[in-house]
Amino acid sequence: MNAPRSITDYLEQLRTALRGADPALIQDALYDAEEHLRSELAEQPERSEAAMLEHVVSSYGAPDEVAEIYRDQEIKIQRAIRPPAQPPRRSLAGRFFGVAADPRTYASLFYMLLSLATGIFYFTWVVTGLSLSVGLSVLIIGLPFIVLFFGSVRVLSLVEGRLVEAMLGMRMPRRPVYPTTGMTLMQRIGRMFTDVHTWTTLCYMWLMLPLGIVYFTLAVTLLSMSVTFIAAPLLLLFHSDWLPGFYVDHQVTVDWGFGAHAPNWADAIGMCAFGIVLLFTTLHVARGVGRMHGLIAKHMLVPRTDG
């Protein structure tokens, strides 16, 4: 490999050396390297980039050395960050009920509930921003507004990435994308529009409203049904007219499809058992949704390595 003679060369070689690694890790590594190299260059402005890079290769590391360091560090960090993996359970019952012992399950469930709020915010932000960008584009004020709007979407993308990593466990970038300096301001702005990543991010923000509604509805509905069924035996303890229409002759009734009848303990216990199974099924659904959504976020919010 030729020794890099410019910062752009160095970053390209680093990207090549990191090929195959997690795109989020690549993004972080490139950002760190650029921050370090730019600072080194600013320290002694009279030194050429090539001379600066000779020094950098020995202190910061050559691109392939840096790539190796980041891969090693990533393994250590993931081991430290992630909760210890649950021992794999052999039996069917163990696999079914074991979902309750996985902390990732509850984080996913919380994300499903939270995603309605974040989805509404993202959708509103994007729709309003795009509408105003189009409307104002005929005015002088339009261009800075458009640039600020797209910049804000990138910040939101980073924030959403942090949420997704914390709750769903999908590795997301911890540093933003930074275009290599060497472009003029107008080129950088143009790059913002031609970059596919910008538009997939906007699509993700837009998509979060319907997804958030689905996730929230699923979580609330399934949890409510589970808890209600589990609580069925408690209903047998009540003989009251507190809720008009809820009781017939002072008793609740149940209808399995063959006509209403007063429930006995067999009915109540059956409903309770079904509720328990439904609760664990809900936890499985939450965990599955978490994994699926992690993949969606990864593909739409993290730029391709070749981009």
Added chain:
Amino acid sequence: MDDNTSHLKKFQKELSSGTVSLVLLAVLGQSRQPMYGYQIAKRLEEVGEGVLAGKQSALYPVLRNLEGAGLLGSEIEPSVSGPPRRYYRITKPGREVLREWVAAWNATRDSVDNVLQGGVS
């Protein structure tokens, strides 16, 4: 001679890998101002050879990891020379952890020194 050099480098790499978190916490603990990655790397470069046997690029992921663990706080400021810089400072839990790590390091160093001086008998 090459064998000796490579063995020494491996040893230095292992030492550096194990102590980099401690060193980063200590540097930020002593600093009155928040510092960014490049500044920290320069500070370590001045201090000496042993600590920086590894490459400076290893500092950045560790800084992020320490921040994720709550031992460091950070804020972003724009930079004229390139990407915005993330300035790190030590947090209160970070200071407590640093005290514990320093105690652990001192105990380890003392026991190693004792062994090296033939204290085991």
